[in-house]
Amino acid sequence: MNKIEKWILISLLISLVSGLIVVAFTFDSNTLSALMQIKPVYILAAACVHALSYVVWGMRTRSLCKALGFDVGYTKACEIVTSGTLAASITPSSLGGEPLRIHLLHEEKIPLGRATAVVLGERILDGILILALAPVSIYVIRGVLNDSVFDAMFIFAELGLTFILFLTLYAIWKPDPTKNVVYFVVKRMAPFLGRKTDAALEKIIKRVDSELEHFHDSISILLTDGRRGLSFGVLYTIVFWFVDFSMLYVILLGLNQHPDPLIVFASQIIVMVLLVIPATPGASGVAEFAGTTAFSLFIPSSLLGIAVIAWRAFTFYMNICVGGFVSFKILKDTDFIKNFLK
Template sequence: MSTDEKDIVNKLSPRKMILPVALGLAVAAFLLYLNLTDTRFEEVTGSQCGEYGWVDANEDGVVNSGDEEEFVKVENCAGQYRLRTYQDTLGDIDWTWTSTMWILMALLGMVVRDVAYMYRIRVLTDDELSWKQSFRVIMLWEFASALTPSVVGGSGIAMFILNREKINLGKSTAIVLVSALLDELFYITMVAIVLIAIGTSNLFPINLQKTIFGTTYGTQGLFWIGYGFICLLTTAIMIGVFFIPRTLKYLLLQIFRLPILRRWRYNVIQIGDDIITTSKELKGKPVIYWVKAFGATYVSWTARYLVVNFLILAFVSHESKIISGFMEHLLIYARQLVMWVIMLISPTPGSSGVAEFAFSGFFKEFIPLGLVGALALLWRLISYYPYLFIGAIILPRWLRATSKASADVKKKTA
């Protein structure tokens, strides 16, 4: 095993699971603790007693259900709102077959997501990988992503995984780069769609804004900076890959000759080489190739994002006014697109800790009082932790199997 291979295998060590698991569980526990003191004013339905009336204290025209200053107590149940605590919510939970169905739908969403990814990797490799190999590649790829910060990425590890499955290095490079491009194209187009559908007025939770030294930094600013950067980078790479690969590499090298950027010049040389290699690999691909790959990308990401909708539906009763229709579900979906940018810049492995906090901030208003911590944990149990444990199980056997296959090939060619 080469030094580079040893370094990659070390990065995939199951021991590295300890930090993300500990961070995630610690934040989930903290959120559960905070839920113990949560209160919320809910609009009454039917024969329920409304002990509070709403007054627009801050004159924003929005009912802030968690702000006690916006509600006044009234007599004879003449109000439209009642005060709820987490104990009230727990007492109201009525687990039904419908609740079970939505939990199963959330699990099915993750299965669909992975199957769509497996289908895409088969398309991108021109069916060189079997379904079994595709399963191993995707699980190990997700395992690597779960163990590394999103800002770092796992492209090098992904190329190593594909190369061990007998996909030549040039094609492995092309597959990893195209996979990233397809993911970014989904994000760019889907954000445009939801912005047209629902606008931006309710897209950015105000409770995530922070004031530092007199300047307010919020999710909206971070989102637009991140979205603009993704659009710019994706456009540049697409032009480079499909039209002017060598010119783009030359331009990048000239830019990174600047003293302030020179430290990253070696990395840019590698990126330029990857773009040229990818361009050669993708020449002559038919339209159906791209239709299948992009279609699988849309199915995969949509299934992944719908998991949150399904989990919330499992705990929200039909009588509740927390979620009243399609637009609320579209808003939940849209907020995940915003949250993805926040998770993308997280310095923690697999966004552990950051993801749970972000979940609370983005979706608290849609979740029954006192349950946001529990749902954040359940969401990660379904969408994150399985990849850690499946990857840890598969990795040792996969390394032995692919190492033996490589050794057999060397013997035959000797």
């Protein structure tokens, strides 16, 4: 069993066990009758909605690349973002998707620094939007839930997300301290990577310095000449999350449920903040239990486990399948992913 298969297996096992626990605690006599009344067309529609989110994500990546002067095709952009979903699904906090997308953008002749600016720019846009919507979501959720434990978990996760976002923004606006930290890390790691000579180390540092300059220049371009592309990036970010959050509502329609869409969206924002906690690969387990807690506000107990399983089937299992297919069959990035997971 290679490294990729091992991480996928671990992620799947954690998710499956967590899902079975949720189903076991929510299964009752009404669950079977509800399953018999499922509307398959809505479940298929939910899969299509999630697939549409890949397209919107690809359009966002393309718009940010174009803002920096690089023309990446729609198909290639979609391949890049879907490929990243595999690595994201088997790494804590879904952080593995970023290095892979940077690598794939670099293969499209985009300098590493600028590719990093595109990918981190997407992460920053996501973080800003989720953080901005989090207080509104708390207000909506507290109208139907008063749980001090849940509040504490949410506050902890939001502080973590805010801290990560602050560090990223600080690295953008204060490049010199960022360079010093990167140089320190490179010097410490170089001997372990076989780069013990001064000449080799100097070459690495020059490369790092060059890419950091590309990164900061790219951010400057996005905020000045590339503002139009950045504006489209913001728009696509809003559309992306609207589309992805709509998927759960479509699933519930397939289960003959008609909850308040506002609560459905607010609960998913809360869950997204909680998933920042780097506990397990792809947030397996954390997502199932966080989703069960948040979704219990508007889903009957007898359907809660089924709804969570269906939700994870698209946000996790579908990502692994689609991401794996694109990575290994189309882009053939098996070696990069293996090296990344070492």
